[in-house]
Amino acid sequence: MAWERRQDTRHAFFDGEIFAMTGASREHHLVCGNTFSALHAHLRGTHCEVYNNTMRVKVSETGMYTYPDIVAACADPQFEDAEVDTLLNPVLIIEAR
Numbered sequence: 001m002a003w004e005r006r007q008d009t010r011h012a013f014f015d016g017e018i019f020a021m022t023g024a025s026r027e028h029h030l031v032c033g034n035t036f037s038a039l040h041a042h043l044r045g046t047h048c049e050v051y052n053n054t055m056r057v058k059v060s061e062t063g064m065y066t067y068p069d070i071v072a073a074c075a076d077p078q079f080e081d082a083e084v085d086t087l088l089n090p091v092l093i094i095e096a097r
Helices: 026-043
Strands: 011-014 017-020 048-051 056-059 064-066 070-074 092-094
Antiparallel strands (some): 070 092
8 A cells, every 4th residue: 555655646456466547538537527526416415425536445355456436435434544545335336437
């Protein structure tokens, strides 16, 4: 994690391998932005938080670290450590194609 936090680009980590995350198309950005905006507005006033693709998620079952396009956590978001940059308990993960 210390190495990843110092990088200018984001990386996924799975099964002992590190994968650089690539850029996205204009259409991908539009879909993600519109979806994030609608979900954020829908969840306003609830105990849920919506994060964009800068929130790292750890999949505890597999040990994978990744950056989904959109993530939501409700009630009590849990994070891996005091850096509060790796979410452990998302209730929703959205990946646009």
